[in-house]
Amino acid sequence: MTTATAPQIESSPVISARNLDLTFETNDGPVHALKGVDLDIAQGEFVSFIGPSGCGKTTFLRVIAALEQPTGGEITVNGMSPDEARRNRAYGYVFQAAGLYPWRTIEKNIKLPLEIMGFDRAEQERRVENVLDLVDLAGFGKKFPWQLSGGMQQRASIARALAFDADILLMDEPFGALDEIVRDHLNEQLLQLWARTNKTIGFVTHSIPEAVYLSTKIVVMSPRPGRITDVIDSPLPKERPLNIRDSSEFLEIATRVRDGLRAGHAYD
Amino acid sequence: MRNVFPILTIVAVIFAIWYAAVIPMNFRLALDAATRGGEEVIPATPDEQGETGLIRLMLDNPSVMPAAYAFERPRLPQPGWVATEIYDATFGLIRRCEWQGWGEDSDNWTGLSDGCLRVVAHNRSLIFHAWQTMAPTLLGFAIGTGLGILLAVGIVHNRVMDLGVMPWAIASQTIPILAIAPMVIVVLNAVGVQGLLPKSLISSYLSFFPVVVGMVKGLRSPGAMDLDLMQTYSASRSQIFWKLRLPSSLPYLFASLKVGIAAALVGTIVAELPTGARFGLGARLLTGSYYGQTVQIWAALIMAAVSAALLVWVITTIEKRTLTTMGLNR
Secondary structure: OOOOOOOOOOOOOOEEEEEEEEEEEEOOEEEEEEEEEEEEEOOOOEEEEEOOOOOOHHHHHHHHOOOOOOOEEEEEEOOEOHHHHHHOOOEEEEOOOOOOOOOOOHHHHHHHHHHHHOOOHHHHHHHHHHHHHHOOOOOOOOOOHHHOOHHHHHHHHHHHHHOOOOOEEEEEOOOOOOOHHHHHHHHHHHHHHHHHHOOEEEEEEOOHHHHHHHOOEEEEEEOOOOEEEEEEEOOOOOOOOHHHHHOHHHHHHHHHHHHHHHHOOOOO | OOOHHHHHHHHHHHHHHHHHHHHHHHHHHHHHHHHHOOOOOOOOOHHHHHHOOHHHHHHHOHHHHHHHHOOOOOOOOOHHHHHHHHHHOOHHHOOOOOEOOOOOOOOOOOOEOHHHHHHHHOOOOHHHHHHHHHHHHHHHHHHHHHHHHHHHHHHHHOHHHHHHHHHHHHHHHHOOHHHHHHHHHHHHHHOOOOOHHHHHHHHHHHHHHHHHHHHHHHHOOOOHHHHHHHHHOOOOHHHHHHHHHHHHHHHHHHHHHHHHHHHHHHHHHHHHOOOOOOOOHHHHHHHHHHOOOHHHHHHHHHHHHHHHHHHHHHHHHHHHHHHHHOOOOO
16 A cells, blocks of 8 residues: 655654564563564654554553663664653653643643753743644633643643654553543544644554544554554545545555454454 | 531530549549548548449449539549639739830830730740740751651652661651650750750651651652653653652641641650750649649640640641642642
8 A cells, every 4th residue: 555645755764663672571471562563654654553452552652752671673763762862852742641730730731841841931931822722722721730621631731742842742542531522523633733733643542443543554563472463554635524434445444454453363 | 617516516525524524533532521521421431431432432422522523633623623724824914914005215025014924924824835835846846847858858769768767767756755855855965955956856856757758658659650751851850859749749748747746746745844844834744743733734735735736727727728829729
């Protein structure tokens, strides 16, 4: 399948993994979280990682973010080691829960990375206003997190990840805890945001429709040991209304993803 | 206001128990006095009375019961006597209280006559003695809290301290404070430290421990995700401390402070006991027990309880303010 979708700058990939291994030593013996993972992600791509729990999709995201150290193989982010990339503010990370600090207002939460990275006051204000607009939360800056709904909190946490303008956005099941309707809405908004900012997005999910709807590239993974079983380049256009999910192309990709998941996993 | 009813109920129950307990506690004394006064009592001689059970005596001599409330030096004074003593030792001390105004050359900033100031300045005044105890308590609490926070920060950030300090902190609390208080006073006196500080040190010895325990728990309360988030920003340890660990620990800290300030007050009173302090609530307790003045002891105890309640109330108010400002009080 060819990519007739996102405009890609033909250069070296933003994220590149070669034969990546990660083994956790536990009391019950070693656990192969990742084994022989090869993957290239280009600038501006929206890549979903999908698979059953234990397949290493979150672990892979954490390796990119240098929150875990691989035990074998190579990985580069922006041509650097993940550690160096992090120090160069290469990525913003969105966790499964919003993880806003309850003693900070939304505004102050978004300022948190900016304070740590040493932006000056005026610049902080400017960026907060900017990203609040981007996630459609203008006017909510002075609220405390508990005054916002779950979906709004998650949008605030995306705003926080966008605030320092990293090129890569890593999202670990960001909408997993939200209900279907809110989820659809946020998926739509996320696509608009991606189109406007042209960021590279790594997105972990266990929902097939979500993965197919959002992605330009779907990485299907399977557990024990965690490995990639299929990489699907989506032929869907970049403009995606919600009803694209009823089109035959969409269903075709969804079927391929489902087959990939089934092949990699014995349901016994 | 809805708190008033439950509080009054408890107070009423305490008074009822107190009043009821006065009879059995003082009955033998009353019976003794009645026997010597030539009244008809059963059994008639003190020796026989000594061999008879208290309940038997009370049932046989109901007419003596009112006398149990009337002793000047009872084993257990009735509440009214204690209230009178507290009044006598506070506002009852006022003599010829007048407004003198602030004169140009007056060094008396209150503008009241000395007769009014007896309420806080007289050496029988409970308010005077309470302040003598309160001042070292506050200093000791400040020292203890500061030390407790420093130790907690060390324990959380340093593995050697984590393994090394906590056992000692626990061991320190197993030593009876009564045993080391005189040594502390004597040793400090030998090196020329007197006055507020020795008492404060003993008070801080009791108050640092709850702060260490609560603060360690609080500083370790941020979850893995909160810490991961900081790591994705490449935050330094001091940034993680100031922006994550410290704010997370504040609810824990306040809970500890409430325990700590009560412990500090107990520490100060205990420090006054074995060292022959002349002023302070502990000194009042001690002289009360020397001379068998139970009323004085109870008055000092109630003053101590009121002081403790006041201190805890102050902490609670600061806690409410702080947590509301931080958005942690919904």
